[in-house]
C-alpha cells in the first residue's frame with residue numbers, strides 16, 4: 001500500500017473525529033432555535049426532536065465522508081437550526097387533500113362521501129363553538145343528542161324512532177347486542193359477507209354476543225329454512241343486503257316481505273342491515289336502484305341499519321331506525337354510550353338530512369348525488385379541457401387520450417352496475433403504468449391502472465383545474 005495514501009486516510013479520520021467533537025449539544029442548538037423567528041411558533045419538545053434528527057443527519061454525513069468541511073461550532077449550530085427551519089416548513093400534516101380520479105365515487109380509502117356545503121358549515125360552527133348537544137334550550141334540562149337528527153331521520157324513513165352511532169358496523173353490533181345478546185339470530189349463509197379491509201360481517205356480529213345461526217346454502221335459501229330454524233332461543237331474523245357482490249345464476253333468496261311474514265307468525269322481529277341504504281329513489285337521478293330505507297320500514301322490518309357516508313352522502317355514521325320499542329332498548333344499552341357520535345358528526349348528519357327534506361334541487365347541493373348522477377356526455381364535456389391541462393403539464397413524450405370508461409359507486413354499493421364515464425388515458429412509450437401512477441401520486445392525484453395503462457376517470461372531477469399541478473416528469 002503506497003505510503004501517502006495511508007497518510008491521507010489518517011488525516012481524513014482525524015478531520016472526521018475533530019468535526020464530530022465539534023458537533024454542538026442539543027441544548028445549545030435549542031437555545032439558538034428558540035431565538036430564531038421562523039421557529040418561534042413551535043414547542044420545545046417538537047424542536048428537540050427535529051434538532052436531534054438534524055444533528056444525527058449531520059453526524060452521519062461527516063462519518064460517511066459526505067460532509068468534509070471542518071467547521072466552527074457556531075457555524076454547525078447555524079447549519080442545524082437552518083435545516084430544522086426548512087424541515088419544519090416542509091412538515092405537512094399526514095392527512096392531505098388528494099384528487100380522486102379513480103372512478104370510484106365513494107372510495108373508502110379516500111374517505112368516502114364529500115360533504116354538502118351546509119354540512120361543512122355545520123361542522124365548522126360546531127367545531128368553533130359550544131353547542132346544545134345534550135341541552136334542552138327550552139327547559140334548561142338535559143337533552144338527548146339523538147334528538148338533533150331523530151325527527152329528520154324519522155320523517156325521511158317513516159320509522160318511529162332512530163339513533164346514530166359511529167358507523168354502520170357499530171350500528172349492527174349495537175342493535176344485535178341490544179336485541180339478541182346470548183340468543184340466536186337466524187341469517188342466510190348467502191348473506192354472510194366480508195366487507196372492505198377483510199372484515200367479515202359474521203365476525204363483527206359475533207362480537208355482539210348474539211349467536212349467529214346460518215341457514216340455507218351460499219346460492220339458495222328458502223322460506224322454510226328460516227321457519228325450520230326458529231326455536232325458543234330465536235331472538236331475531238336478520239337480513240343483510242349483499243351490497244358488495246351479487247349471487248347470480250341458480251339462486252333464490254327470501255324477500256324481506258316473506259321474512260316479516262314468517263317472523264310475524266312466530267312473534268319474531270326482522271332486522272335488516274342495508275349497508276348503503278338510499279333515502280330516496282336514486283333512479284330519478286340516473287343512478288341504478290338501491291333499496292330505499294323507507295320501503296324496508298314499510299315492508300315491516302323492526303330495525304334497519306345503514307351508513308351515513310355511503311349513498312346518503314353524509315359523514316361517517318351508522319344510522320339505526322325502526323320501531324319505538326326496539327330503538328328505546330338500543331338507546332338504553334350501555335354500549336350505545338361507547339359508540340355514540342360526537343358533535344361534529346351529528347352536526348354534519350343533521351345538515352345533510354335537512355337537505356334531503358328541504359332542498360329544491362338536491363342534485364345540485366349534495367355532491368354524492370351530483371357526481372353519481374353525471375351522465376357520460378356531461379363528463380365528456382370537460383374532457384378536452386382536462387386533456388389539455390394534463391398534456392401541457394406532462395410535456396413531450398406522453399400521450400394523453402380521451403377514452404370511454406366505467407366508474408363505480410364504491411363502498412360496496414351496486415357492485416355490478418357500472419356508471420358510464422370518460423377518462424384520460426396517459427401513456428408513454430418508455431414508461432410503465434406503475435411509474436406514471438407513482439408520478440401522479442406524488443402530485444396527490446390518484447388514478448387507476450386499467451389494461452396496463454394509467455387512467456384518470458373524470459366522473460369525480462368537476463373542475464379540470466385540479467390537474468394544474470407540478471408533475472415531476474423525470
Ligand SMILES: *Cc1c(COP(=O)(O)O)cnc(C)c1O
Pocket residue numbers: 167168169170172195201240241242243244273274275276306307308317318411412
Ligand atoms: C358497508 C357495510 C357495512 C359497514 O358499514 P360502515 O359504515 O362502513 O361501518 C355493514 N354492512 C353492509 C351490508 C355494508 O355494505
